[in-house]
Structure formats: C-alpha cells, structure tokens
Amino acid sequence: MGKVLKEWIFTTDHKRVGILYLIGSIAAFCLAGIMALLIRAELTYIGPTITNDPNTYNVWLYFHGAAMILGFQIPALTGFMANYFIPLMIGAKDVAFPRLNAFSVWLFFMGIVLALLTFVVPDPPDVMWTGYPPYSVITTGNTALYTFTVLLIGFASIIAGVNFLTTISFMRAPGMGWNKLNIFVWATGAGFIIQLIFVPVLGTAVLLIAFDKYLGTNFFDTTTGGDVLTYQNLFWFYSHPAVYVIFLPFMAIIFEIVATFSKNMVFNYKVVVYGGIFGIVLVSGEVWVHHLFVTGMPDWIRIGQMVTTLLISVPVGLMVIGLVGTMYKGAIDLSKTPMQYAMGFIFLFLIGGLTGIPNAIPSLDLHISDTYFIVGHFHYVMAVAGTFAIFAGVYYIFPKMSGRMYNETIGKIGFWLSFIGTNVAFWTQMEMGLEGMPRRYYDYAHLPQFESDQMVMTVGSILIGIGFILALGNWIHGAIWGEKAPDNPWGSNSLEWTTTTPPPHGNWPEIPTVDADWHPYNYKKS
C-alpha cells in the first residue's frame, strides 16, 4: 500500500502524471460545476433566491469562471491529454524531463489548493476570472489568491510547454517524420508554443495587480499617471490566445476520434496542419482587442482587429473542412460513445464558432458585448463543445488507460442529456443577451422580462449536469467494475494502441520503429 501510494505521488511517469492531471482537473470541474448550478439556482427567480448577499454570488461566479478555464479545461487538455497521448503517439518511453513533468503537475495541484482556499478564507476573491483593475485593486476581496492561482497554474503550463516541445522535437520513434505525427501532437505542440509566448504576459499582468494592491505601485492608478486599460490589454493578449490553447487540442482529439471511427485518412492532412493549426498560431496574437471593443480603444485598432478576428475563420474553417472531410467515404461507426460525443461536438462548435462572428464586428459588439450573448457564445464553443471533446477523449482513451471498458448505454444516455440540455440552456442565453441581459448580474429585478428565459436555462443546465454526472459515474464504475479491455478496442492504426493495456512503465519493451508506408491514419494498406 505504502509503495503504491509512493509510486503515485512521487511518480515521474508521464501516464501517471497525466492521470494525476485528470483527477485534479475533474475535481475542479465538479466544484465549478456545482458553482454553476448554484448560479443557476440563484438566477432562476427575480430577487434573492438562495443567497441574500450579492457578494456570495460574485464569489461563485469568480470560482466558476477561473476554475473552469484554468483548473479544468487547460489542465485537462494540455495536462492530462498531452501527457497521456503525446509520448505514446510519437513512440517515446517518456517525456524529455520526467521530473519537470511531475513538478508541473504538482504546481498545478498547488494552484488548485489556492483556488479552493476561496471557500475558507475571509474576504474571498470576487474579481471574476478577468480580474480587471481598478476593481481588483480597491476591492476588499483577497485578490492575492487570484494572482497566485493564476501564477502557479501558469508556471505549470510554461514548464509543461518546455518539456513537451522538447519531447516532440527530439524523441519521436525512429522513422517517424514530421508529416507522420498525429494531428493531436501537432495541435498540442502548437498550443504549447502559444502558451510559452503568451502565459508570461498573463503572469506579469496579474502580478502587477498584486503589486498595485499590496505594494502601492502605480501601474493602474490613474491619479498618479497609471492607466487602467494596460491591464486589459495584457490580460487579453494572453487570454485570447488561451482560447486557442483550449481549442487546438480539443479540436485535435476530435480529429483522432473521427479518423479512428471512420477508419479513414485525415482529409488534407498537410493543409490541416500547416494551414489550419499554424494559421491559428499566426493569427491568434493579433486579435485581442476584440475583447476591448467597448473600452474606447482608438478606432484604427478596433477596425484592424475586427479584420484579423474575422480572418481566424479561415484557418478554423480549414480545420473544420478537414474534420468533416475525414468522414468522406469513411467506414463510420456511430455506435460508440466517443464518436457520438465527437459528432455532437461538431454541431455545438459550429454554433459557438459562428456566433463569434457577430462579436468580432465592433459595431455589433457595441450592443452584445458583456451581455448573455457573449456568455452563450463561449459556453457553446468552450464550455460544452470543449467539455464534449474532453469527455470524448477520456472515453476514447479509457480502455487503454484503465484496462477496462465503460458502459456504452450509460455513456450514450449521458451524451444525449447534455446535448439537449446545452441547446436548451445556452441558446436561450444567447436570446436573452440579444435582448439586453447584461452578464455578471446577481439579480435582474429591473429586467423582469427575462424571468421565464432564466427558468428555461436552469432546466437546461440541470439536464447538462445530469448528463455530465452520468459520464463521471460511468468512468468510476468502469475503472473498478468494468470488463477487461483488449489492447486495441477501436481498431485504430495509431501508435498509442500498439502497447499492452494498460501500458507498462516505459510504454513498450522496445521503442517501436515505423516504416515508410506507416501513417497514423493510413488504414488502407492492409
């Protein structure tokens, strides 16, 4: 027992580090999900519903946003999935620096611990996940907790980035050229490049807030010549690219799943990689001002970044074509849960991505900015499409990871409940936003026309919640009681399925070699 525990908490093996990441991020997801339900309960009726104190609501919302993005999605994608998949996909025994890898996961856990302190400290942080000054500087809430949560998780992903980029560059199996990498490896690598360039900027931004608040510096203090918008620029300079750090891996895992369940070559592989993925990396740094369309930035920059933002639809569109095209003349098996999630993902992502288009046009954003329309947009694209992708990925790798099978029926019921719930909840939310419901409202007493819509939303979110809980329960049940899984249950061609299930330490007794006509998506050779 002691040995087992030691081999887990002191582990440097990439698969175990990955599972630790998964545990941490799912924990964050559950808590943030409970916050979401509390938020929904509070908003169901006009006036105070389950709490009389607006600040309590604000703390929930702070935790919900920060934990979902920083504690759940980024770690689940660039922590868990990157760790579990990348070394297996490129045929490496481990990552380049196993100890650094373990350091990264534990820093992430310390960030989670700090985030959890929100619920026990007096004056918890109430700065929302964006932490704009001057409010974050003058509030009585504990902004330092926000700063350190962001810093620790940010630093964790910087060192993960260093680690994985080195791994991908130097540790590919013999014979595996660049054009034989899985889409997931490409996309996550690109995501890490984005992390390395932009996370430090976020780190600086939140640190400057702490300096202003606790050391008395003047960065954002207008009375001594500081400027409040500097922070917003620094913050979004990271946080817009961050949505692509989320987007690239989650889109890529859907690529893996669709290719596997269609047993088909990825459509236009090179264009997806060099046009799509790297197109996004290229444009991602030039669009942050679309979050500042209503802050009075100079006109030229608003118009300029409208154009760059709209142009993001080009690389993203190429990726969507690649994704849908992969199904062309495939042998599609829709009966498995991961594939169902993947198909659901496509529709949700289309809705979410396309509603980004009106946001990107400043003259339309003047009306919808900071309303529920925005909240609806990003819940479609990130909160549910992203979560669906993560869930699809977990279901997909589940047999390999745990050595057991999950229950297909429960998996599918869970999928359908959350798919329906999502559309009920977040479509309604966009409608409300269009009609002028501002976000971050504890109460909407003067906007009584929205009460019925808010109720509909609550019903929808309960459906989503049940669906998600079924999925979580399914995994726990499967990991303990499921039947034994074969080595390659989906018949995939990719390298990660060639090891035994579950993979031993070191992954393969002998590092695999790939030959000239091998390709992770080449099913036809036979």
Add this chain to the structure above:
Amino acid sequence: MFKGFDSKRRGILSTFLGFGILLPQTSASIAFETSQSTTINDPAPGFDELWHTVMVDISVMGVIFAAITIYFMFKYRRKHPDQVGDAPKMSAAQAVGWALIPAFIFMADDFYLAAKGWQLWNKFREVPADRMEVKLESGMYSWDYTYPNGVRTQNKLRVPAGKPIMLRMTSRDTIHSHYLAKYRVKEDSMPGRVTYLWFYPKEEDIGDRDNLVTCTEYCGVMHSYMVGRVEVMPAVEFMRWYKQEESKLSQNNNNAEDNSTATATNIILEQEV
C-alpha cells in the same frame, strides 16, 4: 419593451437555425422605419439590418457544414466490422485546391462582413453636429449626468425627442459600462480616460418605461443594481424642465460664470425648439 425585437423575438436567432432562410427579409429592418427623421444618421436601425445580414450569413455557413456532416454520417456508415475507409488519395493540385478555394471563399465572406461592419461603425462614430452633450460621471453605484447648463441628475437621463445626445463619460472609481439596449450601444466609462457614445431618442420613445440604462461591466457588489432610466420627453416639455432646473440652480448659487455658460447653451437649444 424592446420594440425592435418584440415582433421578431424568436425570429432573429432562429434565422440562424436555418428556418429563417425560407422566409427572407423578416421584420428585421421594419422596427425603425417609422423614424423617417431628417438627416440624422441613426445607427440603431442599421444595427438591426446588419445583424440580420450576419445571421443569414453564418446560418448559411453553419447549415452547409451541418448538412454535409449529417449526410456523411448516414451515407458512409460502416457496413461490416472489417471495413476500412476508402478516401481517394489526393493529388497535390487537389490538396492545394481544397485549401485555397475554401480559404478564398471564407476570406471573401470575412471582408464582406468587415466592410459592412466598418460602414456601420462609422455611423456610430460620426456624431451629428446638432447634438446635446451631456457629461457622465459613473461611480459605485450611480450614473451622474451633468447637462451643459450645469443641471445635474442622477440615474435619470432626461432627453428631448428628436435631438441626438452625446455622452462624454468618465468614472470616479471602477470601470462601468453605460449600456442603452434600446439604442444598441454601450461604452465603458473608466477613471483617467474620457470615452463617448451617442444615441438618437425619437418621438416614439416617449414614455417608454423600459428605456433602461444598465451597467455591463462588473464593478462591485451592487453591479446588478446600478440601473438608470432614459426619459425621452417632447422637446417643449423638456425645455420647460430644463429651464426650471436651471433657474433653481442659479437661485442656489448666484455665480456669474455659471450663468454665462448656461445662456450660451440655451441659445443652441432654443434654436431647435
């Protein structure tokens, strides 16, 4: 309440669902047509038009992709367990074509939308010369307006119908955002900077109890209660109120400087009446 949206409430987004394409030109641009007013280039109806265009545009995109996905999903079902995909190998020319042609189509669409958006943006930015400028200072948690003649109001913006109103905004503490849903416009107000927005109250807005000012930037505990109201008044009535307040003001402080600025603006306003 939101007159612009009432009639087509569920219409506008369901356009996006794809149904709307079947009945082109719903009531999108009808809402504001009654305001056949002079030369004021009111952006609000332009918003509704552009919104409609964008919705149709992205619906077309979305429906095409969704339809193809659904078609593939059923067309290429796996027939027997050992079947593998049969995608034809692409030649280099095909691969490049599948990159460039869609890329240019998407780009064309993007530039089309960008051009439309820019056009409307200019309307939002070209404030009519014939306007009334009101100063706004926001604070936790109120909207404090100061009229050209020095009259101050709180959380209530009285404006004459038919006169474009421009707000010059700043804040004394945190960032707030002055949101006029009815006029489809908002802009942040923050310490250390002056921002502006303008809108065009019309005759039919008179007496609209739901013409609200809401705060759309998180600014503290009472953020959701930071609400004001725009009261559109007939021009004559507004002038009466305006004068009355002004004389109250000058009774309170018989300051010569105050009066001189006040009369200057009176002249402008009187010309209009």
Add this chain to the structure above:
Amino acid sequence: MAEDTATHEDHWDTSSAPLTISVGILFLCLAFIFYFVYDSGMAAIISLGIGTPLIIGGIVIWVNEAIGEEGEGLSVPSMGWFILAEAMIFMSLFANYWLQRLMTPDWPPAGTPAEMPVLIPVIMTILLVTSSFTIHIGEDKLANDDKAGFIKWLVISILLGTAFLGMSLFEWVHLVGIGFDVTTNVYSTSFYSITGFHASHVLVGLCIFIAILIPALSNRTNIGLVKTGALYWHFVDIIWFFVVSQVYFW
C-alpha cells in the same frame, strides 16, 4: 487505476523533489497572503519557515538525482524555449513602460530625483558582461576536462554576479533614501519592477551556479546542466542591455 494488471511491472521511477518544491512554493504564496492580506506577520514567518527549507531541500534532491544522470543533453534546446517565455515577461513590462512613457506629457514625472545614477549602472554593465565571458571560459575548461579551471572561473562568475546584485541593492537603498520608492510615480513603479525583475533573474542564475558549484567541489558535474545554466546567464546579460538603455539612459 488498474494496479493489478500492471503486476508484471515491478518498478516505476519516482522522485520526491517535484512535490517537495511545489509544496514549498505554495507556502511562499501563503506567506505573501498572510503578510499582505491578513496582516499576520507571525503566520507569514511560519509559512516562510516551512516553505524555504522545502524548496531548498527539494532542489538539493533534484540536483543530486539529475547530476548523476548521463546526458540530459536535451536541456540546452529546452532552455531555448524557456528563454522565449522569460523574454515575454520582460516584453510585457517594457510594453507597459513604453506606453506609459509615451502617454505622459511631461517626463520624468514629478517626484523623480533630478539626477538619476549614471556611474553605477555603467559599472554594473561591465560586471555582468565580464561574467558572461568568465562563465564561457569555465564552460570551455570543463569541455577540456579541466575541473579545477572550471571551478575557478565558475567562482569568479559567481563573485561578479554577486557584486552586481550588491550594487543594485546599494543603488535602490540610496534612491529610496532620497524619497524615490515604488509608490512615488509611474516612473519609479516601472523602474523598480523592471530592475527588480531583472535582479531576481540574476539571483536565480546565481542559484543555478551555486547548485552546480557544490557538487562540482566533490567532483560531480554534468555538462548539460552547466551549458544550460550558462545559456540562461547569457540571456540575463542580454536583457540587462535593454534594462540599462531603456530605464536608466533613455
């Protein structure tokens, strides 16, 4: 998960260093929070007292484990990636500084002393540049298997770096003494945060050198580690040129 099926596998690599250091860092954050948010000096000192030994202990374990390993040959290219990230920190600080400087009508803002130090930064520049050369010489010595020469030049570099830090500190104390501290105005804010950030990097570089020096004294070295440390040091050196030209002499 699925421990049973992995029975044929008897051994998983472990290291206690990562967890130890992470917990240490957590306690440093707590110390800051106790001191600045909850005004509790006592709790802050206790947290520091727990955190610092954990971090140092963790580093010692880490270095001990890593130094014996053959060829962490990948650490040099990976340092390149890390430097990219570090450079972005300085980029954002400079961007902030430039923007503020260009937006402020009269510069330097009120409160800035009439004469900012000139001589000290020049001397500091010379020290730091020299140390970049000395560490390079040390690296060469090591490559030629001259352990004693390597240690000599490493110690010289450490001394130069320490002198640099000392002068920084001296200068800050002097400036604060004449009423120019972090709260004075936007310039002081940028001045201290940029020079401070840079100094903290010098400090980290020195720590790396010391972590290399101690095992080297008992004849344990790892060329990969030395090269990586030296690369980091060169980076810190290059950043200093920006600091000195932008913050002192612009």
